[in-house]
Amino acid sequence: MTIATLTKPWEAMSYGFLDASAKRELRRKMLKAIAVPGCQMPYASREVPMARGWGTGGLQVTLTLLRPSSVVKVIDQGADDSVNAASIRSFLSKVSGARETWDTLEATILQSRHRIPEERLRADQVLVLQVPNPEPLRPVEPNMSVARQMHADADYGRLWLILYEQIVRSGRVMQGAAYPSLVNGRHVMTPSPIPRWDVPKLHMAQHLTFLSAGREKRLYAVPPFTRVEPLVFSDVPFQVEDHAALTCHRSGLTGYFMNEIPQGDGGSQFELSDSNLGIKAIRQAEGADARIGPTWYENGKTS
Amino acid sequence: MAYVATRGGERAIEQSERLYRAELGQIDAARVAEIRHALPMLIDRVMGEASLYEPDLAALALAQAGGDLYEAVLLLRAWRTTQPRLTIAQPVLQDQLFTLRRISAAFKDIPGGQILGPSLDYAHRLLATGVLQGRPYVPAAVQPAATPAPARQPSLAAWQKAQGLVADPARADVAPDDIPDLTREPLLFPAARAHTLQSLARADTGGMLALGYSAMRGYGNAHPTVNELRLAEADVRVRHPGGTVFSAGRVKVSQAEVTSKGKSGLLELGFCATLGWNEVKVISGATLDLNAPGAAKGSPVEEEFFLYHTEPVEASGFCIHFKLPHYVTFQSSLDALRGAKAVPAPHEPEKVPA
Numbered sequence: 001m002t003i004a005t006l007t008k009p010w011e012a013m014s015y016g017f018l019d020a021s022a023k024r025e026l027r028r029k030m031l032k033a034i035a036v037p038g039c040q041m042p043y044a045s046r047e048v049p050m051a052r053g054w055g056t057g058g059l060q061v062t063l064t065l066l067r068p069s070s071v072v073k074v075i076d077q078g079a080d081d082s083v084n085a086a087s088i089r090s091f092l093s094k095v096s097g098a099r100e101t102w103d104t105l106e107a108t109i110l111q112s113r114h115r116i117p118e119e120r121l122r123a124d125q126v127l128v129l130q131v132p133n134p135e136p137l138r139p140v141e142p143n144m145s146v147a148r149q150m151h152a153d154a155d156y157g158r159l160w161l162i163l164y165e166q167i168v169r170s171g172r173v174m175q176g177a178a179y180p181s182l183v184n185g186r187h188v189m190t191p192s193p194i195p196r197w198d199v200p201k202l203h204m205a206q207h208l209t210f211l212s213a214g215r216e217k218r219l220y221a222v223p224p225f226t227r228v229e230p231l232v233f234s235d236v237p238f239q240v241e242d243h244a245a246l247t248c249h250r251s252g253l254t255g256y257f258m259n260e261i262p263q264g265d266g267g268s269q270f271e272l273s274d275s276n277l278g279i280k281a282i283r284q285a286e287g288a289d290a291r292i293g294p295t296w297y298e299n300g301k302t303s
Numbered sequence: 304m305a306y307v308a309t310r311g312g313e314r315a316i317e318q319s320e321r322l323y324r325a326e327l328g329q330i331d332a333a334r335v336a337e338i339r340h341a342l343p344m345l346i347d348r349v350m351g352e353a354s355l356y357e358p359d360l361a362a363l364a365l366a367q368a369g370g371d372l373y374e375a376v377l378l379l380r381a382w383r384t385t386q387p388r389l390t391i392a393q394p395v396l397q398d399q400l401f402t403l404r405r406i407s408a409a410f411k412d413i414p415g416g417q418i419l420g421p422s423l424d425y426a427h428r429l430l431a432t433g434v435l436q437g438r439p440y441v442p443a444a445v446q447p448a449a450t451p452a453p454a455r456q457p458s459l460a461a462w463q464k465a466q467g468l469v470a471d472p473a474r475a476d477v478a479p480d481d482i483p484d485l486t487r488e489p490l491l492f493p494a495a496r497a498h499t500l501q502s503l504a505r506a507d508t509g510g511m512l513a514l515g516y517s518a519m520r521g522y523g524n525a526h527p528t529v530n531e532l533r534l535a536e537a538d539v540r541v542r543h544p545g546g547t548v549f550s551a552g553r554v555k556v557s558q559a560e561v562t563s564k565g566k567s568g569l570l571e572l573g574f575c576a577t578l579g580w581n582e583v584k585v586i587s588g589a590t591l592d593l594n595a596p597g598a599a600k601g602s603p604v605e606e607e608f609f610l611y612h613t614e615p616v617e618a619s620g621f622c623i624h625f626k627l628p629h630y631v632t633f634q635s636s637l638d639a640l641r642g643a644k645a646v647p648a649p650h651e652p653e654k655v656p657a
Contacts, residue, residue, distance in 0.1 A: 019385050021487070042489035047380035052620025054627065077631045084627055086313040114631040132624070143600045145492040145607060170643040176636035195635040215617045217489040241638040259630055260637070273631060 016063045017095040022046045026064040026219075030210060033221035038183025038228075039151070040134050045217040055088055055113060056214030058130035062092060062111045065126060070098035073107035078115040078257070078273035085113070102276045105293045114177070116198040118256050118274040119293040121207035123224060129192040131213035134220065136180040136190040156188050159231055167236060179238075181230045188231065189220055197240045197257045201296045202228040244300025248272040251281035255300035327369045338362040347555060347579025348372070352615050353379035354486065354505040356554045356578045373619035380616055384486065391479035393540040393548060397458040400535035401553065405456050408529040409562065415456040420534060459531045460560060460572060469562075470569045492607045499606060503588040504577040507615035514609045515587025523594035523604040527561035527586075530572065534580045554578060559585035561593050571596075 014020065022044070029043040048056050048063075066072065074089040076082035080102040088111060093100045101107050104117040113130040121127055137147040140158040150156070159180050166174040177193035181202070191199055192211050202209060202222050212219040222228055230238045247254040249269045256277065258270035272278040283290035296302060339346060339362035349361045353376050360379060368374035404420025407413045431440040463469040477497075485501040494502070503511070519527065534557050538550040558576035565571035573593025575585045594604035603609060612618060 014385065017385070019387070022384070025487070042491055044486070044488050046384040046486075047377065047616055049378075049381045051377060051623055052617045053622075053624030054620065056620070077628050081313065082628060083316045087316055090313070113627075114629075132621070143607060144611075146600065172639070172642055174639045174643060176639050177632040193632045193635075195631055197635075215621055239642070241635055242642065243638075257631075258634075260634055273634075 013095065015096065016066050017048065017091075018046065018060065018063050022060075023064045026060055029219055030061065030064070030221065033210070033219055034208070034223045036187070037223055037226045038187035038189040038220055040187075040189075040218040040220045042217055043219055045214050048214070050088070050091070052215040053132060054084060055111070055130040057212035057216075057219065058111045058113070058128045058210075058214070059088060059091075060214060061128050061210045061212045061219060062109055063095070065109055065128075066092065066096040066098050068097040069108075070096065071101050071106050071108045072096075072098045072111070073101050073104060073109075074111045075115060075117070075275075076113045078117075078259075079275040081275070102279070104274075104276065105291065114193050114195075115257070115273060116194055116201045116296075118272075118277050118295045118297065120296055121201075121205065123206040125207045127207055127209045129194070129209060129211045131190070131192040131211045131218075132215070133178075134190065134211065134213040134216050134218040136178075136188045151187060154186065156182075156231075159188060160233075163231060163233070167233075173232075173236065173239065179230050181228050183222060183228055184226050185229075187220075189222075191228070195241055195257060196230070196238070197243065197297075199228065199230050199238075200240070200302050202226075204228075244297075246270045248278060248281075251278040252285070253278065253281050255297055256295070323369075327366075330363075330366045335359065335362045335366050338365050344580065345372075348508055348581050348584075349375050349379065351577040351579040351581050351584065352376045352505055352507060353383060354501075354578065355379050355383040373615060376615050377620070388484075388487075390541050391482065392551075393479075393542070395537045395556070397533070397558075398455055398461075400456070400533065400537055400556070401454050402456045402533055402535040404534040405531065406529070407459055407531050409459070409531075413459050413531075414462055416452065418452045418456070456533070463530075463570060468570050469572060470565075470567065490610060494606060494610065499592070499610065500574070500576070502610045502614070503575045503592065505615075506584070506588065506610070506613035507618060508581060508584040508587075510613035510615065510618060511587040511591070511609075512583055514603045514613060515590045518590050518594045518604045522602065523590070524598065525563040525565075525571070525573075525594050527563060527573065527590045527593055529586065530560040530562040530570075532559045532582060532586065533557065534582070555580050557581055557585050559589040561586065561589040563593060 025044055029041045033039070033041045045057065045060065048059055050056055050059065062072070072089065072092050073080065074085040074092065076085035079085065089100050092098060104110065104119040107125060109126050109128065110117065111128040111130065116127065135144065135147055136159065137150055139162065141147045141150060163173050163175065166172070177195050178190045179196050179199050180188050181191055181199055183189050189211070191202060204225050204227065205222070206224055208224055209222040210219060211221065232238045241257065243258050244255055246258045248258060248271050250271050253272060257273045259273050261269045261271060263269055277292065280290040280292050284292065339358050345365065346358050346361045349365060349372060350356050350358065353361065360382070364375040364378040367378060402418065404422065405415070405418045407417065434440050460469055464471050483495045483497045485498050490498055490502060536553040537556045539552055539554055540548050541551050542548050556576060556578060557580045558574070561573045562570045571593060573589040573591070575588030575592055577584055591604055591609045595606045598605040601608060
């Protein structure tokens with residue numbers, strides 16, 4: 001036996017950038033997060049070669065999951081070619097050898113900021129959501145030590161109070177994205193700032209979702225077939241954005257979440273937020289072979 | 304394909320980065336050496352915030368970032384975190400430090416003496432404009448004292464403890480390998496003492512000054528007196544696998560101990576130390592540490608508040624992330640706003656007769 005047989009040659013960077021000790025810690029915390037759905041697990045959150053707040057939490061989870069055979073899709077606000085998504089995707093493929101894709105159907109790992117794709121995710125796919133603020137109680141309790149205690153006590157009354165006050169003041173719930181939701185009947189989580197439109201996609205889904213906040217050093221998970229219920233009153237139902245009747249002016253698709261593009265004449269045009277779904281629809285219309293999978297919403301309604 | 308043509312993010316980000324780097328030009332060993340040589344205080348500050356003592360790498364990071372401190376610290380931290388942790392050095396003791404400067408504001412003179420060492424404290428801050436007119440600034444030669452100051456200095460707090468002036472907290476002996484390491488574990492509250500001191504040591508100098516200054520102005524509970532401020536070099540003593548303890552080299556360190564009279568009738572101490580020489584940082588940090596016990600939740604001198612908000616990589620990263628598109632979340636808020644306008648205003652509550 002020689003030293004050479006026991007060691008590996010020096011390399012500038014570990015596979016998948018993170019070193020083995022960082023990955024081991026992440027795997028442990030990811031398993032814990034799956035075991036207690038919606039509960040925030042603190043983790044060391046190493047520095048990565050990207051600024052905090054730019055998806056470093058999602059990045060660490062994705063780097064831990066990546067294999068050379070992975071196919072990775074990264075979106076920001078629904079778009080694959082958004083600058084930061086492009087930057088993250090090229091980093092992921094560079095350090096892992098994983099293949100890049102824009103197609104939701106093809107991807108094995110999807111890292112996303114602020115959206116869940118419109119095509120249904122399958123059991124063999126993992127969704128990694130980048131989270132700026134993992135704490136649903138932050139608006140009512142900015143102190144993390146106190147908030148942690150409130151989670152332990154399932155003390156969520158003040159979240160309902162906010163919703164109640166919004167209804168009294170404005171006649172409706174005013175919460176935009178990041179709608180607080182009860183996971184598995186126990187922990188309230190913030191589903192990262194995905195629009196309300198995307199929250200039902202997490203409920204009893206086939207796929208595993210990780211939500212990871214690098215700056216705040218917390219990760220949590222929604223395992224497959226887990227209840228995710230937005231906080232509502234029994235007489236005030238949950239309302240997604242009023243986008244069901246909008247039509248994308250590029251692809252012609254109707255009934256999905258849209259970006260509003262203000263026009264010079266004072267009006268607005270709409271385009272699909274899930275940009276690759278739009279591309280596939282345009283290609284189909286041009287007669288190309290582009291498969292669109294089943295979608296969570298059909299004709300603007302969850303199916 | 305028309306859908307894509309209006310975007311083109313990947314080419315844009317590449318060219319944007321090139322534009323930035325073109326401004327900085329070629330980076331070579333000479334530039335790095337010049338930065339290291341000319342800007343030792345900046346190198347110290349960056350090494351402290353990166354918690355990585357390597358002046359050449361710090362100079363390289365500054366060169367690569369064009370002097371943007373937050374970028375430089377991130378470069379170093381991201382490099383540091385991938386490096387193996389080979390061993391834990393022996394604890395550095397105050398009276399073993401090779402001390403170059405050590406002063407106390409609490410007493411006119413102290414055992415071991417007030418040693419001014421290198422300082423601009425009493426300099427007149429006059430800009431040497433002559434340099435720009437071709438007259439180089441040549442510093443006057445230092446005239447050594449007849450008897451050199453002792454290289455090692457006792458700790459003032461040790462004298463105060465002997466006098467019964469300072470509370471002597473119970474000593475917790477922790478095996479070196481069991482010292483909690485902030486770079487490998489999350490910061491949780493109430494924080495381990497080691498985590499608090501590590502977090503202060505790598506905190507953002509400017510952020511720490513802002514919060515420390517707020518405490519000094521009156522948002523804290525205690526007014527600090529500088530008990531002892533020390534700039535020194537510390538031997539990094541490590542154990543060879545063969546058992547011998549040897550010095551692997553010296554690092555510059557600074558530490559401050561501030562004090563005020565506590566409710567117990569004894570002096571209370573606040574402490575902060577960091578890699579490199581950075582007096583503003585350690586005095587601010589020690590002031591926050593002094594004020595932390597019993598601070599109200601959410602006050603600037605509460606430990607959770609100041610430790611979270613002086614983390615340079617996290618704070619600067621989050622600040623610049625607001626440049627990222629947020630149109631999905633904005634659309635979601637807009638929808639609620641329009642929905643509320645469409646809903647008739649809720650009924651006025653009935654007036655109860657007086």
